[in-house]
Amino acid sequence: MDAGIAFGKVLRRLREAAGLTQEQFGFEADLRRTYVSILELGQQQPSLTTIFKVSQALNCSPGSLLDMVSEEMAKPDNKG
Numbered sequence: 795m796d797a798g799i800a801f802g803k804v805l806r807r808l809r810e811a812a813g814l815t816q817e818q819f820g821f822e823a824d825l826r827r828t829y830v831s832i833l834e835l836g837q838q839q840p841s842l843t844t845i846f847k848v849s850q851a852l853n854c855s856p857g858s859l860l861d862m863v864s865e866e867m868a869k870p871d872n873k874g
Contacts, residue, residue, distance in 0.1 A: 799836030800866040804859070806834045808852050823851035 809819045809830075816834070820827040824847055832838045833848075840848065849856040
């Protein structure tokens with residue numbers, strides 16, 4: 795699985811678990827709602843700055859966020 799798609803799946807899962815809409819999350823992370831949508835769809839990969847903004851808004855470390863993305867990429871149903 796592409797890293798951008800895996801990042802998007804993790805981002806959506808964490809955002810929804812936090813009970814935030816894309817608009818609310820965008821406000822918390824200082825990102826536009828449309829960019830949050832693009833990230834969640836895996837249409838664009840985040841910059842390092844964006845990874846830090848996202849992790850801060852989700853109250854997790856950038857490292858743990860990237861670990862979750864790595865785990866998502868390694869899932870057997872995502873290979874191919």
